Amino acid sequence: MTTLWDTTGTAVVKALAAERRTGGGVTSGLALTLVVVLDEKDTADVEAAVSIAAARHPMRVLAVIRRQLDAPVPRLDAEVEIGGRYGPVESVVLRMYGRLGLHAESVTLPLLAPDAPVVTWWYSETPQVIAQDPLGVFADRRITNVIRDPDPAASLRQRAVDYAPGDTDLTWTVITPWRAALASAFDTVHTPAVSVVVKGNPVDPSAQLLAGWLSSRLGLYVPVEAAEGKYISSVDLHFGDEYTVTLRNDNYKLIMSRPGQMDSIAPFPNRSTGDVLAEELRRLDADQPYAQALGAVTGHSDLSSRPAVRTHIWNDPALAAQEA
Structure with missing residues (x-):
């Protein structure tokens, strides 16, 4: 060195x-x-x-x-x-x-x-x-x-x-396992979802982004209901034939419950910042699903159409302190 x-x-x-x-x-x-x-x-x-x-x-x-x-x-x-x-x-x-x-x-x-x-x-x-x-x-x-x-x-x-x-x-990259599991839940259903609820901490950004992603994909308003835990605890999917699928995080295991079937259990480890960063660096183009999820949860519908190039805006903390 x-x-x-x-x-x-x-x-x-x-x-x-x-x-x-x-x-x-x-x-x-x-x-x-x-x-x-x-x-x-x-x-x-x-x-x-x-x-x-x-x-x-x-x-x-x-x-x-x-x-x-x-x-x-x-x-x-x-x-x-x-x-x-x-x-x-x-x-x-x-x-x-x-x-x-x-x-x-x-x-x-x-x-x-x-x-x-x-x-x-x-x-x-x-x-x-x-x-x-x-x-x-x-x-x-x-x-x-x-x-x-x-x-x-x-x-x-x-x-x-x-x-x-x-x-x-x-906080978007952290929920990749949730998105993958939720996508797999639609493999065995034949009717569209009529309502979806994310349960967890309502002010957690990951919970909000997961709800925003589901809203943008399904065309539904997906709320975040308060539940125990700091982050996302479960997601309930309700389909048109009164068929309900529930995914819940139980002590680093993801459990998928479906009527008439045994619970499906998969590892759901708590990933380190390095693992999440490594995943994010796999793509170097604009992340449109993130933009759609962010827009859905914040009410901004124009995110993907904005210019990709920024112009530097000079900001001097010393001048800001003087003005204050």
Whole structure:
């Protein structure tokens, strides 16, 4: 690992090239560049998650840590490594002090892997307006995680207001097993669903998105009814011939109950952030089912038709503080 103190972007680029020569990095083998925006306190969690995702997707990781934006003198510290804590990847950790953090793209742009898609992931709190963060403007895909925000339900609504094709959220990716199981429940029925109810925490973004996905697929209003547990506990499907299918999460097992049949039981493990991130990185195009689910649950019907390209909106926290 090469550590650079009070350095420049040019020096970081040279250090990465030197590490690649000695470590055997191969640019042509990189599937993407993952830009991670995080706080210092989250470093260990991000390292664990990225190392799992990197085992499935060869990538270059640029970890951006903005520190002390009010520091009087801008400074850049960097760690450059091939392999190591972030797994089998080329990784650069960039710690930015002072107003350099407002211009993080000036350091990250020269470090992007050539001819590879760019994915920006905000592990820490999501920006209210992604276009105010240049790291989101130049990305092909943008991954948020509203469950980490102070008010996840409000943040999910804001994601719809601020949506552009290419956006997604890990609370959507978390419910992939639920969506797969629900799709399989329709294999043995011959009449359309007449009502569906999701039971769980009504303010949980995953429960809301699952209800939104079902609403968009079935053309029904699907509510989230309160039930025990922090997340999704069960889903009831009612069909036109009074046939009812219930899926419930019971201690990491998914149990599907149908009239006249034995319960079907399948493993339903609690997936790590790294597993969920790895799944999300499998697709680098716009996620239309997510847009439809988000639109259904927030009342926005135009999400997929919005422009995919964002224009940077300058946002200076110092000016905002003065106006306040």
